[in-house]
Structure formats: C-alpha cells, structure tokens
Amino acid sequence: MTPAVGKKATGLIAATFTPLTPEGEINLAEIGPYVDYLLEQQGVKSIFVNGTTGEGMSLTVEERKMLAAEWCSKAKNKLENVIVHVGCMSLKDSQELAQHAGEIGADGIAVISPSFFKPATVGALKMFLQEVAAVVPAVPFYYYHIPAMTGVHLRSRDVLEGIDAEIPSFRGLKFSGSDLMDFGQCVSYSPSHWSLLYGMDEQLLGALAMGANGAVGRLVSFFSFLTFGVMLSPFLHQQLSQRAFTKQPVLNPKEQTTVVLNFSG
C-alpha cells in the first residue's frame, strides 16, 4: 500500500527544537504548549521533528521515539503534518524509528544520508533510503538533503531520478543545501504531488522563485507571520506572474548544465 496522494506538505513547517530539563533529560511537558504556541502565535500547521534543530542525531533511539510519540499525540487534530526525521548512521536504527513513526501515526518520515561511512554513489544512497522506506510503505517518505552537515554532496536531482519506482511512498525533498540550480532541477523533475521543501532560511526567496512549495526551518518558530508568511504568500497563492515560472524549467535540463559538461568558471 502506498500513501494516498493529496495530503501534500506545503507552506510553513517548523523544524522544532527539543525541550530539555536543566539535567539534560527530554522535557515532554513542554511539547503540548510548543504545539499551541506554533499554531496560535505563529500560524504554523506543520512540523519537522527530531531533525537538525531538534538535534535528533545526538539523541538515543529511545529518546527519539518518546519525542516523536509526544509530538504526534499533541499535534493530533491540531496540526496538518508531522514529519519525523528517522535518519541514523545505522540502517537498523533508522528502520526501527521508521516503524515506530508509522505506529504513532506520523504524517511522514524523512531520512538524511549516513555521514560517517558516506555513500560514494547515488545508487548506494538510494539503497539506504529504499531500505528504510520499505519498512513503512504506507507512510510518505522524504529525502532530507543537508550536505553541510552530512558531507554528502551528491546532487539531489540525481537522487530523484526514477525514485518513485524504487520508493513508491516517495513524496518529496527537504532541501537544506545552497545549490539552487540543483534545487530548481529537482522542482522541474517533480510530479505535482511531491513537496519541494526548502531549508536554508538565508536564501528562501531564491528557492521560492525556483518553485519551492514550503519552508522548513529553525527560524519558522519565531518569524512565521511577519517574515516567512509574507514571503511565501505571493508564491503559494499564485499572486505572481505564473508565466515566468513556465520559463525557468526550459533552461533546467540537467544534460545542458556547466556542471555536467565540466566547464570550469
């Protein structure tokens, strides 16, 4: 069973922090108020948990499960999308977290590339992603590209090539890289039911112009209405000239680019 097409993650998505007690333990009591704060004071309806901002990679598998369960429970009937990051160095840990995310009703899972033993090829990376996704085929799956943290600089456009056949639950990309040419080529390649989410707040405007469907970021928790909302609104509500957007893809075929042709600048 593959996930239903339709519940597309768009707009503002807060990459949540992980509340801790002064002793360094997970502080689950803060999560309910955090959800209400995002909804009521920031107008945020979707969250991305246990990612970079949430320091998921520094938490134990058990801590990540506790957090994911609490976020899902407190967000139920309030938020539209809870995407749980389940990437780990260990495939088995990622699969365990993916399984758990499915059990607690997460709206999606996201996975980064392993980063100590790095995949040398797109094929190797996709094999890892595929094995995690296969555990929960009914849960929407997102690839999380964050090369500055993983050190894995494989182009996302290459990762997307044919991925819907390999991962039928594939529903999009969380792109936290600075290469807007790669991002634009991903947008051009993607079917309309995928979400192209951009994660570097510093160049969000560029990504929106390239066709991003939403912003996932740490700063979404603080600046939603007055900053992110104002930026996203004209793009997502089609208040800009749509004609311009039909033209950039014409210039995007990856076979034509200087990167592929090996021109140096």
Ligand SMILES: CC(=O)N[C@@H]([C@@H](O)[C@H](O)[C@H](O)CO)[C@@H](O)CC(=O)C(=O)O
């Ligand atoms: C490395 C990092 O933390 N990047 C942030 C950005 O929102 C980042 O904080 C922002 O661009 C300011 O530098 C997000 O991409 C992270 C994110 O979405 C996550 O927590 O998974």
